Every structure is written in structure tokens, then in C-alpha cells.
Amino acid sequence: MAKKKACGLVEQLRTAIEESGFTLTELSQRAGVALPLLTRFVRKERGLTLKSAEKVCSALRLGLVKVEGEEPEDS
Numbered sequence: 001m002a003k004k005k006a007c008g009l010v011e012q013l014r015t016a017i018e019e020s021g022f023t024l025t026e027l028s029q030r031a032g033v034a035l036p037l038l039t040r041f042v043r044k045e046r047g048l049t050l051k052s053a054e055k056v057c058s059a060l061r062l063g064l065v066k067v068e069g070e071e072p073e074d075s
Helices: 009-019 024-031 035-042 050-059
Strands: none
Touching: 009 035, 009 050, 024 035, 024 050
16 A cells, blocks of 8 residues: 655645635734735745744644654655
């Protein structure tokens, strides 16, 4: 059986944003992250800093967890 590659943090966050039911304007306001930054992130035009990602996760009631012993994925 082939091992399915885990979805990285960036894609998980984009999926969570899309599935949240919030407009980007609402999420921007809730998270305290600039709307243009969030829009470009969702469009895959740029990344987010860890601080901004934490704010978005908090607004979505998600947590960031480091899993010990796992290597970071290559971009």
C-alpha cells in the first residue's frame, strides 16, 4: 500500500480558511491580519509569517502543534 504524503501546514491552513465559512474580510478582521496579505496567501501568491499564521489559526480556533521527531517537508 502506497503511503499518502501528509498535507503541509500551508495547504492545511488554506483549506481551513476555505472551509471556515468566513469571508476573507471577516477573517482578516477577526485575526488582525491585513486583508491584502490574507488574499495573496489564499491565492498562493505569498506565504505568511509564523506570527500571522498563528493569528489566523487562533481566529479559526485551530492550534499549531510541533510534532517531535518529524522532519519538515521540502517546499
